Amino acid sequence: MPAARDEVQALDISKSFGSFVANDGVSLRLRRGEIHAVLGENGAGKTTLMNILSGLYSPDAGDLTVWGERVQFRSPRDAVLRGIGMVHQHFQLVEVLSALDNVLLGVPAGGLRLRRGEAVARLRAIGRANGIDIDPDVPVWQLSIGQRQKLEILKLLYHGAELLLLDEPTSVLTPQEADELYRTLRGLADGGKAVVFITHKLHEVMAAADRITVLRRGRVVAALPASETTLDELGTLMVGSRPAALRPRQATAPGRSILRAEGVAAAGDRGHAALDGLDLDVRAGEIFGIIGVAGNGQPELAEVLAGLRRASRGRILLDGTDISRWSPLRRMRAGLRFVPEDRMGMGMVMPLDIPDNMMLRDFRDPPFVRRGLIDHGAARRRAEEAVAQYGVSHGGLGRPVRLLSGGNQQKLLLAREIWTDPKLLLVSQPTRGLDVAAARAVHDRLVALRDGGSAVLLVSEDLDEVLQLADRAAVMYGGRITGIWPAARFDRDGIGAAMGGGIPRAAA
Amino acid sequence: MMRASAWALESGAFVMAVALGVVAASMVLLATGTPVYQTLAAIYSGALGSAYALQSSLVYAVPVAFTGLAACVAFRARIWNIGGEGQMVMGAFGAALVALHVPLPGPAVLPAMILSGMAFGALWAFGPAVLKVAFGVNEVLSTLMLNYVAILFVDFLVFGPWRDPAGGWPYSPPFPSAALLPALSADLNVAVVAAPVIAVLLAVLFRYTPWGYATAVLGHSHPAARYAGMRIGRLTVQVMLLSGAIAALAGIDQVAGTAGLLYHLPPGYGYFGILVSWLAGHNPLLVLVMATFYGVLLQGGDALQIAQVDPSLVRIMQGAIIIFALAGLTLARRRSLSPGAGA
Numbered sequence: 001m002p003a004a005r006d007e008v009q010a011l012d013i014s015k016s017f018g019s020f021v022a023n024d025g026v027s028l029r030l031r032r033g034e035i036h037a038v039l040g041e042n043g044a045g046k047t048t049l050m051n052i053l054s055g056l057y058s059p060d061a062g063d064l065t066v067w068g069e070r071v072q073f074r075s076p077r078d079a080v081l082r083g084i085g086m087v088h089q090h091f092q093l094v095e096v097l098s099a100l101d102n103v104l105l106g107v108p109a110g111g112l113r114l115r116r117g118e119a120v121a122r123l124r125a126i127g128r129a130n131g132i133d134i135d136p137d138v139p140v141w142q143l144s145i146g147q148r149q150k151l152e153i154l155k156l157l158y159h160g161a162e163l164l165l166l167d168e169p170t171s172v173l174t175p176q177e178a179d180e181l182y183r184t185l186r187g188l189a190d191g192g193k194a195v196v197f198i199t200h201k202l203h204e205v206m207a208a209a210d211r212i213t214v215l216r217r218g219r220v221v222a223a224l225p226a227s228e229t230t231l232d233e234l235g236t237l238m239v240g241s242r243p244a245a246l247r248p249r250q251a252t253a254p255g256r257s258i259l260r261a262e263g264v265a266a267a268g269d270r271g272h273a274a275l276d277g278l279d280l281d282v283r284a285g286e287i288f289g290i291i292g293v294a295g296n297g298q299p300e301l302a303e304v305l306a307g308l309r310r311a312s313r314g315r316i317l318l319d320g321t322d323i324s325r326w327s328p329l330r331r332m333r334a335g336l337r338f339v340p341e342d343r344m345g346m347g348m349v350m351p352l353d354i355p356d357n358m359m360l361r362d363f364r365d366p367p368f369v370r371r372g373l374i375d376h377g378a379a380r381r382r383a384e385e386a387v388a389q390y391g392v393s394h395g396g397l398g399r400p401v402r403l404l405s406g407g408n409q410q411k412l413l414l415a416r417e418i419w420t421d422p423k424l425l426l427v428s429q430p431t432r433g434l435d436v437a438a439a440r441a442v443h444d445r446l447v448a449l450r451d452g453g454s455a456v457l458l459v460s461e462d463l464d465e466v467l468q469l470a471d472r473a474a475v476m477y478g479g480r481i482t483g484i485w486p487a488a489r490f491d492r493d494g495i496g497a498a499m500g501g502g503i504p505r506a507a508a
Numbered sequence: 509m510m511r512a513s514a515w516a517l518e519s520g521a522f523v524m525a526v527a528l529g530v531v532a533a534s535m536v537l538l539a540t541g542t543p544v545y546q547t548l549a550a551i552y553s554g555a556l557g558s559a560y561a562l563q564s565s566l567v568y569a570v571p572v573a574f575t576g577l578a579a580c581v582a583f584r585a586r587i588w589n590i591g592g593e594g595q596m597v598m599g600a601f602g603a604a605l606v607a608l609h610v611p612l613p614g615p616a617v618l619p620a621m622i623l624s625g626m627a628f629g630a631l632w633a634f635g636p637a638v639l640k641v642a643f644g645v646n647e648v649l650s651t652l653m654l655n656y657v658a659i660l661f662v663d664f665l666v667f668g669p670w671r672d673p674a675g676g677w678p679y680s681p682p683f684p685s686a687a688l689l690p691a692l693s694a695d696l697n698v699a700v701v702a703a704p705v706i707a708v709l710l711a712v713l714f715r716y717t718p719w720g721y722a723t724a725v726l727g728h729s730h731p732a733a734r735y736a737g738m739r740i741g742r743l744t745v746q747v748m749l750l751s752g753a754i755a756a757l758a759g760i761d762q763v764a765g766t767a768g769l770l771y772h773l774p775p776g777y778g779y780f781g782i783l784v785s786w787l788a789g790h791n792p793l794l795v796l797v798m799a800t801f802y803g804v805l806l807q808g809g810d811a812l813q814i815a816q817v818d819p820s821l822v823r824i825m826q827g828a829i830i831i832f833a834l835a836g837l838t839l840a841r842r843r844s845l846s847p848g849a850g851a
Contacts, residue, residue: 308734329737338735346731352724360725360736364718373716 005068006032008053008084008163008194013062015048022048023059024218030163030194035185037209037226038198039238041435045218046198047089050165053196054086055079067162085156086165091148093140099123100136103155126157131187146177150184157188164188166197170204171433176293182208200238200435202231214238238436254471255284257320258455259305259336259424264314265479266304274300276479277314280457282424287446287456289470290481291463293499297479298459299341302428305457306338307331319423332361335423339413339430341459343406347413350402354394355379357401358386358416386415391441407438414445425449428459443469463495475499518789518840525836526801529829536824547817554811555804563695564810567766569803570696571596571758573703575781576788576795577710578755584714584790585747586727591636591651592755593778594658595629599756600763601662602628604680604770607687607763608670614686621687622760629756630749632658637748641741647748655778666771680770689765697765699757703796706754710792723747755781780806787833789841805829 008030015023022045030036040046051057053064055073064071066082073079076086093102100116103123120136127133132150140148149169156164166185170178185195185208199205205212206226214222214237222229222237261280268274274297282288292298303309305316307328316324323331332338340346348357359368359379367378383397390411394404401409410430417425427446431439446469450456459476460466466473467490474484475498483498485491534544555565575592582589589595602625606612612620636650665671665680672681689697714720726733726743733740758777763770784802788794809822 306735327737328734332737340735342731345729346735349725349728349732351728356721359721360732363721363736369718374718374721376715 003068004065007065008067009063009065010049010053011063011065013049013052013059013064015045015052015057015059021218023052025062026215026218026220028053028196028213028220028223030196032162032192032194033189034194034210035189035208036194036196037205037212038196038215039200039202039205039212039234040198040215041200041238041437044215044238044435046215047167048218049215050086050167050196050198053079053163054084054165056086080159080161083160083162084165085159085161085163087149087152087156087167087169089167089169089171091152093148093151095141096139098137098139099134099143099151099154102140102151103136103158123154123158127154130154130157130191131184144177146173146180149173149177149181153184153188161193163194163196166195168199168433169197170199170201178204202234202238205234206231235436254286255453255455257281258284258318259457260315260317261305262315262317264301264304264311264316266300266309266311268297268300274479275304275311278476278480280474280481282455282457284423284455285450285453286471287450287458287469289458289460289466289473290476291460291466291473291495291499292476293461296476298461298476299428300479301476302338302340302426302459305426306336306340333365335420337361337417337420337422337425339410339417339425339427341428341432343409343413344402348401348409351400353399354387354397354401354412355383357412358382361416362420382419386412386419390415390445405438407434407441410434410438410442414442418445418449421452422449422454424455424457426457426459429461430458431460431462431465439465463492463499467492467495514841517843518837521836521840522833525832525834526829528836529832532832533825533828536821536828540818540821542817542821547812547815550811550815550817551808554814555808561807561811563693565800565803565807566700567695567803568806569800570699570703571761571777572780572784572802572806573707573796573799574699574758574761575755575778576784576799577703577707577781577792578751578753578758579781579785580788580790580792580795581710581754582747582751583785584727585723585743587640587744587747587751588648589633589636589651589748589751590648590782591633591654591752591778592758592781593775594651594655595632595752595755596759596762596778597655597658597662597773598628598632598759599625600759600770600773601658601665602626602756603687603760603764604670604683607683608680608770617684617686618689618764621764622757625756625760626753627756629759630753633748633752633755634745637745641744659772659775662770663772670770672769678772682769683764687764688768689761691765695766697761699761699765702757703799706757707792707796714792719746783830783834787830787837789837801833802830 010026010028013023013026026045026049028049038046038049048057052059055076055078058073064073066084071082094105100120100123104119123136132154134147134151134154140151143151153164169181173181189195209226211223211225212229212234213220214234216238259280259282261278264275264278265273266275278301290298300309304311307326311324315322318331318334318336323334344350349360355376356379362368363374368375380397386392387394387397392408392411394408401412430442430446434442446456446458458466458469471487472484473490473495474481475495477498485495530548534548537544537547553561555561575596578592578595579589603621606621606624607617610620632654633651636647636654639645639650640647666678670680672679674681689699691697692700714724722733722738722743725736726738726740730740755778759773762773780802784795784798787798805826809826812822813819
């Protein structure tokens with residue numbers, strides 16, 4: 001048994017927000033040298049628990065014992081002083097400041113003078129000791145997402161963290177960056193730190209954690225060593241029932257060509273060639289999946305197709321008509337609907353309520369407009385139907401959609417875009433950040449749409465999602481499609497190699 | 509739509525905040541040895557206590573209502589038109605131009621003045637709008653700078669070529685009677701009715717037209733607006749034109765109603781409109797309420813100056829009350845927006 005001073009323990013923690021019980025008697029035991037995963041769906045209470053451990057929330061009931069001492073945190077500062085630090089899902093960095101300045105920002109003032117020289121030396125030493133290589137002088141905006149996360153970890157270590165909490169650390173990372181992160185975390189644990197991360201990705205838990213605590217609806221449903229469980233068991237524990245296996249794919253006859261892209265090129269935000277002569281052919285009645293590692297032009301492709309980004313070269317045809325020069329509105333009205341990757345910034349208007357969001361794209365057309373005026377009753381009816389049909393849980397239609405969970409937001413977004421019976425539905429990263437049940441609901445809708453004869457273009461960074469849903473899968477690399485596989489010949493290794501830039505075998 | 513609880517919270521916060529502001533102002537009075545009760549009583553009787561006092565408050569409230577409505581048109585689209593002052597002054601100029609220098613048959617004069625004034629106000633907003641859309645020029649700076657241009661331009665006219673040769677003051681000659689807004693009483697003209705009508709029209713425009721919906725989305729998120737197929741540049745220009753045209757009404761009211769001639773307008777109404785729009789949460793109907801509140805404060809200040817209270821003390825009292833009101837409402841709105849139960 002490890003000594004109590006090497007442990008952080010939460011015992012019977014409860015926390016409610018109004019009538020919503022986020023944590024209901026949750027206990028957690030964290031040890032030095034261990035990586036602990038807290039697994040659960042969105043809304044299971046993971047983040048609340050982390051916020052309690054990091055001093056952001058105070059629990060309604062229960063005890064915290066930190067390194068053998070009973071504590072009550074009144075602020076995150078108390079937790080930092082006890083050696084507990086948290087990396088939030090959304091990084092807390094000032095982009096225009098250097099890495100060093102970001103680290104020093106949170107340092108408890110020890111007098112007025114900053115000893116920059118000493119600070120640089122210490123930061124470098126800590127980085128070297130933990131295999132984190134970041135130039136202290138580089139401004140944060142120049143760092144990649146993966147490097148920013150490492151900087152956040154470095155910041156905690158600099159502040160003397162012995163227990164590191166990470167909230168969904170891989171949700172923003174590429175698979176390679178995630179692997180690297182877990183190597184870093186392993187090194188920290190081996191060096192005697194305690195590490196906790198929360199996630200809803202099962203395979204990460206199996207790959208990276210020593211011990212696992214599974215939360216469901218605010219309660220602990222299991223706490224067990226990773227070596228004594230399986231993916232299947234964890235999935236069952238997490239959602240409460242066995243997750244569906246591969247969905248049966250019906251043999252749909254490929255229909256006519258709905259979307260063609262011919263030699264499309266476009267510049268990215270920083271002026272680089274994001275799309276570089278891309279060809280594409282999506283047919284009616286199929287889900288065409290585009291898989292690739294982040295940064296290979298996927299968001300730019302979606303924007304070019306939707307008309308939100310200008311193509312510098314090439315042609316785009318929708319059902320045989322050249323739409324290359326059409327406005328986004330005209331493309332939308334012609335049956336090209338779009339579920340963007342940036343759900344909160346682009347796809348929905350967070351401060352507006354559900355009915356207002358249901359008419360975001362069709363507010364000029366019936367039924368939302370009658371005799372030139374907006375019919376709020378029609379928007380409300382649409383919202384009621386969408387909420388009922390898509391199983392959206394909400395605290396009132398009139399509340400801002402900002403208050404909905406990501407899964408519920410995504411269901412509404414899909415409902416809005418599918419409602420008009422599109423010729424082509426373009427969906428980007430449709431299940432990113434969603435829990436298993438919500439992701440399954442989204443997948444069901446895409447399949448139903450396909451079965452109804454629409455073309456679906458699915459752009460995803462989740463290989464499992466594409467393999468599970470797509471009738472054909474294409475790898476996107478360096479702004480082009482570098483290989484296409486029909487479902488019958490899906491080959492994980494070949495696709496994986498192509499995603500990494502390997503030259504694929506002639507596939508289809 | 510605002511929920512009933514939010515209404516109650518906000519109006520409660522407003523009343524409490526104003527009360528606190530009055531308390532703070534009273535402390536300033538105490539500190540300067542000014543009799544508190546008599547001063548407050550003088551504000552009351554000067555700004556609220558009689559029909560005459562109320563009318564005097566409304567004379568102040570009307571132009572503030574117009575500039576407030578102009579501000580709320582722009583602000584709810586998150587377009588920061590700080591140029592209400594200049595657009596108001598150009599509105600006064602446009603009206604005076606027709607009244608003094610365009611020969612028209614009697615009944616056509618007023619409509620032409622109003623159109624001309626609104627056109628000049630809109631023009632004054634158009635420049636910054638185009639600069640913003642085409643070159644990304646910050647509209648706060650461009651609209652603010654144009655305020656000074658407009659004020660100095662009218663100063664040039666009334667001190668120079670347009671000055672009434674018969675009078676000693678830097679005023680234009682009086683407008684012909686066909687160029688005066690119909691009076692409703694000794695002090696008030698039809699503008700006092702026009703302001704609520706326009707507020708209601710704006711409320712309908714915002715809530716019941718696709719254009720109103722589009723400008724609200726524009727205010728919340730540009731990516732979402734683009735995604736919804738809106739043309740951001742065109743919408744921005746339209747919002748600015750409407751905002752400038754409404755601000756112009758404040759100037760038209762002052763020259764064709766209150767004064768009956770063109771002169772150096774009392775400074776500040778354009779900026780009061782900005783404050784009033786914030787106090788009202790950019791809701792046009794509440795702009796009316798807040799403009800009236802502001803009119804009472806301004807008229808109360810006048811009453812105090814007549815009662816020989818130091819003008820700077822008057823300003824301090826007005827400032828204290830406004831700051832408390834704004835702080836109280838901001839806190840109340842933040843609270844009613846926060847998720848509360850069920851995170």
